[in-house]
Amino acid sequence: MAQKPSIPKGTRDFSPVEMSKRNYIFDTIKSVFTLHGFHQIETPAMENLSTLMGKYGDEGDKLLFKILNSGDFLSNVNDEQLAERNSTKLMRSIAEKGLRYDLTVPFARFVVQHQNEIKFPFKRFQIQPVWRADRPQRGRYREFYQCDADVIGTDSLLNEVDLLQIIDEVFCRFGINIAIKLNNRKVLSGIAETIGEPDKIVDITVAIDKIDKIGIDNVNAELLDKGISQKAVEQLQPVLTLSGSNEDKLNSLATLLANSEVGMKGIEELRFVMNKTNEIGVKATIDLDPSLARGLNYYTGTIIEVKALDVEIGSITGGGRYDNLTGVFGLDNVSGVGISFGADRIYDVLNQLDLYPEATRTTTKVLFVNFGEAEATASLKHIKKLRASGISAEIFPESSKMRKQMGYANDNGIPFVAIIGETELANGTIMLKDMNLGTQQPLTIDEVIEKLK
Amino acid sequence: MAQKPSIPKGTRDFSPVEMSKRNYIFDTIKSVFTLHGFHQIETPAMENLSTLMGKYGDEGDKLLFKILNSGDFLSNVNDEQLAERNSTKLMRSIAEKGLRYDLTVPFARFVVQHQNEIKFPFKRFQIQPVWRADRPQRGRYREFYQCDADVIGTDSLLNEVDLLQIIDEVFCRFGINIAIKLNNRKVLSGIAETIGEPDKIVDITVAIDKIDKIGIDNVNAELLDKGISQKAVEQLQPVLTLSGSNEDKLNSLATLLANSEVGMKGIEELRFVMNKTNEIGVKATIDLDPSLARGLNYYTGTIIEVKALDVEIGSITGGGRYDNLTGVFGLDNVSGVGISFGADRIYDVLNQLDLYPEATRTTTKVLFVNFGEAEATASLKHIKKLRASGISAEIFPESSKMRKQMGYANDNGIPFVAIIGETELANGTIMLKDMNLGTQQPLTIDEVIEKLK
Numbered sequence: 050m051a052q053k054p055s056i057p058k059g060t061r062d063f064s065p066v067e068m069s070k071r072n073y074i075f076d077t078i079k080s081v082f083t084l085h086g087f088h089q090i091e092t093p094a095m096e097n098l099s100t101l102m103g104k105y106g107d108e109g110d111k112l113l114f115k116i117l118n119s120g121d122f123l124s125n126v127n128d129e130q131l132a133e134r135n136s137t138k139l140m141r142s143i144a145e146k147g148l149r150y151d152l153t154v155p156f157a158r159f160v161v162q163h164q165n166e167i168k169f170p171f172k173r174f175q176i177q178p179v180w181r182a183d184r185p186q187r188g189r190y191r192e193f194y195q196c197d198a199d200v201i202g203t204d205s206l207l208n209e210v211d212l213l214q215i216i217d218e219v220f221c222r223f224g225i226n227i228a229i230k231l232n233n234r235k236v237l238s239g240i241a242e243t244i245g246e247p248d249k250i251v252d253i254t255v256a257i258d259k260i261d262k263i264g265i266d267n268v269n270a271e272l273l274d275k276g277i278s279q280k281a282v283e284q285l286q287p288v289l290t291l292s293g294s295n296e297d298k299l300n301s302l303a304t305l306l307a308n309s310e311v312g313m314k315g316i317e318e319l320r321f322v323m324n325k326t327n328e329i330g331v332k333a334t335i336d337l338d339p340s341l342a343r344g345l346n347y348y349t350g351t352i353i354e355v356k357a358l359d360v361e362i363g364s365i366t367g368g369g370r371y372d373n374l375t376g377v378f379g380l381d382n383v384s385g386v387g388i389s390f391g392a393d394r395i396y397d398v399l400n401q402l403d404l405y406p407e408a409t410r411t412t413t414k415v416l417f418v419n420f421g422e423a424e425a426t427a428s429l430k431h432i433k434k435l436r437a438s439g440i441s442a443e444i445f446p447e448s449s450k451m452r453k454q455m456g457y458a459n460d461n462g463i464p465f466v467a468i469i470g471e472t473e474l475a476n477g478t479i480m481l482k483d484m485n486l487g488t489q490q491p492l493t494i495d496e497v498i499e500k501l502k
Numbered sequence: 503m504a505q506k507p508s509i510p511k512g513t514r515d516f517s518p519v520e521m522s523k524r525n526y527i528f529d530t531i532k533s534v535f536t537l538h539g540f541h542q543i544e545t546p547a548m549e550n551l552s553t554l555m556g557k558y559g560d561e562g563d564k565l566l567f568k569i570l571n572s573g574d575f576l577s578n579v580n581d582e583q584l585a586e587r588n589s590t591k592l593m594r595s596i597a598e599k600g601l602r603y604d605l606t607v608p609f610a611r612f613v614v615q616h617q618n619e620i621k622f623p624f625k626r627f628q629i630q631p632v633w634r635a636d637r638p639q640r641g642r643y644r645e646f647y648q649c650d651a652d653v654i655g656t657d658s659l660l661n662e663v664d665l666l667q668i669i670d671e672v673f674c675r676f677g678i679n680i681a682i683k684l685n686n687r688k689v690l691s692g693i694a695e696t697i698g699e700p701d702k703i704v705d706i707t708v709a710i711d712k713i714d715k716i717g718i719d720n721v722n723a724e725l726l727d728k729g730i731s732q733k734a735v736e737q738l739q740p741v742l743t744l745s746g747s748n749e750d751k752l753n754s755l756a757t758l759l760a761n762s763e764v765g766m767k768g769i770e771e772l773r774f775v776m777n778k779t780n781e782i783g784v785k786a787t788i789d790l791d792p793s794l795a796r797g798l799n800y801y802t803g804t805i806i807e808v809k810a811l812d813v814e815i816g817s818i819t820g821g822g823r824y825d826n827l828t829g830v831f832g833l834d835n836v837s838g839v840g841i842s843f844g845a846d847r848i849y850d851v852l853n854q855l856d857l858y859p860e861a862t863r864t865t866t867k868v869l870f871v872n873f874g875e876a877e878a879t880a881s882l883k884h885i886k887k888l889r890a891s892g893i894s895a896e897i898f899p900e901s902s903k904m905r906k907q908m909g910y911a912n913d914n915g916i917p918f919v920a921i922i923g924e925t926e927l928a929n930g931t932i933m934l935k936d937m938n939l940g941t942q943q944p945l946t947i948d949e950v951i952e953k954l955k
Contacts, residue, residue: 065541086896
């Protein structure tokens with residue numbers, strides 16, 4: 050029953066070389082999270098569909114992977130339901146679980162479910178895969194990792210400052226030059242209010258969010274098309290053409306939004322976050338961008354987006370503050386702020402800029418050539434000592450031709466080969482070959498340990 | 503739309519404390535795998551059902567979680583199929599993907615799919631969750647992690663020796679006393695052959711595998727019940743009552759199986775693996791156990807099982823050699839041998855024996871109390887220096903009551919609290935409180951770094 054094996058479209062296998070790079074990314078992010086006092090949690094891959102449905106809009110509901118109920122899943126379905134042939138309705142009867150779509154909704158569910166055990170403020174991070182039945186395309190996968198950090202149960206803006214420092218530190222460690230774009234949902238509300246179109250905030254922000262892509266004229270056309278008045282569009286122009294330093298922009302915004310309480314509150318928050326961050330010092334450029342929206346219906350305060358400066362790619366990290374994430378699960382008034390690193394895009398950026406450190410690839414340090422049973426036994430005793438000193442070592446499992454064994458060392462990027470032949474067996478030494486230099490020298494096991502440590 | 507949130511039965515959330523313990527387990531196993539030259543891979547959570555179905559027996563097929571096709575999954579289903587109301591048949595038309603059930607079948611698929619990129623022998627490890635629609639019960643989950651290491655593309659018994667060393671090293675690091683039970687499928691074949699019932703090998707091994715649980719009389723009754731002749735059962739008795747040292751047992755077996763070529767081959771393999779392992783030296787007890795079977799239809803040579811000596815629990819690690827794992831995917835003659843650590847059971851054993859190292863819980867090293875904006879700003883600058891020195895530090899985000907802030911440090915097990923009040927602000931010092939000792943002293947930031955490093 051030979052089959053040609055493959056994997057579902059949009060999913061990936063990761064080879065040892067790819068895993069080394071991915072682990073470097075995850076380990077770096079994880080160690081910065083930990084340095085800042087965040088604690089790791091994990092949630093199940095499967096959530097009840099009642100937890101997931103309705104949280105990502107109609108489109109999101111469609112993109113959820115649903116899991117067929119176990120056993121006779123038709124037992125609770127009546128004939129009329131079947132005759133109707135309505136997949137969407139039938140799904141509700143035959144599938145109760147789905148794969149998580151992001152880490153945010155499961156986190157909200159976690160907080161509400163465990164609210165009596167959790168001490169607030171709760172600083173958690175989570176690095177796990179998510180699944181979306183999106184149409185697969187270059188750079189878009191049906192299974193990918195998210196790396197999220199959130200602080201929940203506090204509305205202090207010091208949390209925003211901390212998250213910006215985390216972003217700065219992570220990309221410093223990666224060696225990726227970034228610009229952090231910053232905005233505040235309250236500024237967007239203030240703008241809509243000031244131009245007399247408070248109810249059209251979604252249309253306005255969706256339109257102005259595209260200004261980098263389609264230009265100011267097309268943004269204006271779209272605004273008019275959405276029924277925003279000519280006068281309002283005119284009033285909006287100063288916001289779209291803000292220039293100068295962040296301080297200049299904040300001052301201009303303060304003039305423009307002077308009559309909007311919520312707008313002024315947003316400016317105050319932005320000013321605090323920017324000033325405090327600058328005072329402590331970050332390496333990244335921080336740009337105030339009043340057109341930045343990102344998942345507007347979700348964020349209620351600070352909005353953050355990170356771009357790589359030296360590679361053309363979408364945002365590589367994003368986040369913001371939400372005031373009522375857990376409300377949908379019955380726990381109100383819990384404010385939180387979080388960021389999410391896009392591991393797959395960071396992977397691509399590090400590849401394109403060739404920024405992986407030399408030591409990323411974890412390999413065996415030394416391979417012992419296998420010349421036969423007596424030599425192998427002597428080698429295994431040496432290998433035991435090497436491993437006890439923390440040096441990864443292995444023996445080629447078969448006494449194959451020398452060329453094959455050396456080929457194995459080459460293929461696996463093993464930098465040293467140890468040879469125990471008749472001479473070495475007799476005098477208890479090891480002939481150590483440096484695969485990069487091509488040189489070799491006879492050493493005692495202690496000397497080998499010293500050299501490779 | 504408040505809902506009482508919960509998670510699917512048989513699944514678990516992991517809190518920060520639990521994650522620290524789990525990470526300790528995974529990190530320990532991973533570092534030993536790496537020390538022995540194994541390389542990590544990952545495969546997707548979802549596999550095509552054509553890859554998974556038929557690999558785990560009929561019962562296994564039922565325990566696979568199937569994923570409903572996206573979009574209008576009924577579009578390819580005709581009315582007759584629906585009218586039939588046969589869940590098993592309908593499933594094939596509406597679900598093409600399933601969640602992985604173990605790491606072995608996806609690994610076999612991986613090897614065949616990537617056979618042109620892989621250099622053999624290929625030593626891979628994989629630490630990922632698997633999913634089974636088993637009835638949840640104490641200690642049995644529907645989502646759990648497996649930690650597998652396999653060497654594929656070599657039939658050298660040195661690989662068995664290496665895997666036994668890995669097992670020994672991992673449990674040494676954990677501080678868990680273990681016994682490793684060893685057998686060889688060829689010995690089981692030899693026994694069936696010798697007692698004249700070669701076709702009944704499955705019934706024989708299933709029965710004798712239970713000897714520890716049900717006793718020799720019940721094993722004999724089951725054998726007769728399965729149609730094994732009285733004479734054969736009598737001939738089997740010496741095997742069931744083997745005693746003495748491993749060497750004694752091997753000698754007795756060699757006498758009993760003298761006329762079985764395959765049996766003698768099995769004894770030779772066992773002898774090699776045991777002698778070589780003893781020669782290099784392991785701390786664990788190794789027990790030859792000719793009744794050990796474990797997933798018989800799968801293993802073709804060495805069979806390994808690990809028991810914890812100080813806790814009543816099932817096997818905590820197992821493995822063995824298989825000669826044709828990839829044959830089902832069209833790649834023949836690839837021999838492999840592997841082991842799988844049971845992370846969940848190891849977690850329970852470490853808990854019961856209270857063996858987690860003190861440092862397992864990763865916490866913030868020092869919390870800065872927040873007395874207001876000026877103090878917070880000074881604290882943030884100190885915190886930046888601490889983090890740059892690798893010391894995890896954080897500030898309480900709000901200038902709440904002292905009691906609340908100290909409570910946060912207590913709840914999160916933070917060992918030091920730094921206080922920047924008026925005095926400290928004025929003279930640039932830090933009052934550092936040791937939460938365990940209850941003592942405090944004024945220090946400079948450099949002294950704090952020195953102390954906490």
